[in-house]
Amino acid sequence: MKFFHSVYFPGKNAVRRIWIAFICTVGLIWCAAATLPGKPPIAAFVFLPAVVLVAGNALQHIFWSFYFRQYAPGVITAVLLIIPLGGYLTITAIQQHYVPLWYVAAWLGVMAVVVVQTVRSGNRASPMIHRIYNLGNWIAEKLSI
Numbered sequence: 567m568k569f570f571h572s573v574y575f576p577g578k579n580a581v582r583r584i585w586i587a588f589i590c591t592v593g594l595i596w597c598a599a600a601t602l603p604g605k606p607p608i609a610a611f612v613f614l615p616a617v618v619l620v621a622g623n624a625l626q627h628i629f630w631s632f633y634f635r636q637y638a639p640g641v642i643t644a645v646l647l648i649i650p651l652g653g654y655l656t657i658t659a660i661q662q663h664y665v666p667l668w669y670v671a672a673w674l675g676v677m678a679v680v681v682v683q684t685v686r687s688g689n690r691a692s693p694m695i696h697r698i699y700n701l702g703n704w705i706a707e708k709l710s711i
Contacts, residue, residue: 584709585702593620610664614656615673621652622677626684633688 593616600612624644631638659665683692691699 581702607664610659618673624648
């Protein structure tokens, strides 16, 4: 596990924890915003990007497990919860006509770009990972951690 983290997440453990706390907070606010209007089609439009981005991150964890030949944190949750639930929510949103197919396809395209970028990066952190880690560093600095 040390190799995986040293390649993808160099630096302090506090930065990793800050990033996780930040993304959980954003996710909570995102979910609340999606449900505030009380209309399923609006909720689906607002929530679907979050579902797709989380599923893309789940696919990244699966790739990292195979690539580094070691457990990448989150892969069990990715396989048993995130991907099946994300797929179910997406299919339900389409079947209930909450979102058009083009909207789902557009977000799946974004997810594909992120996953392809991860695969192409191999044992180096992808540009997106660098941006995420830089944001975590910035937040940690602001909090003086």
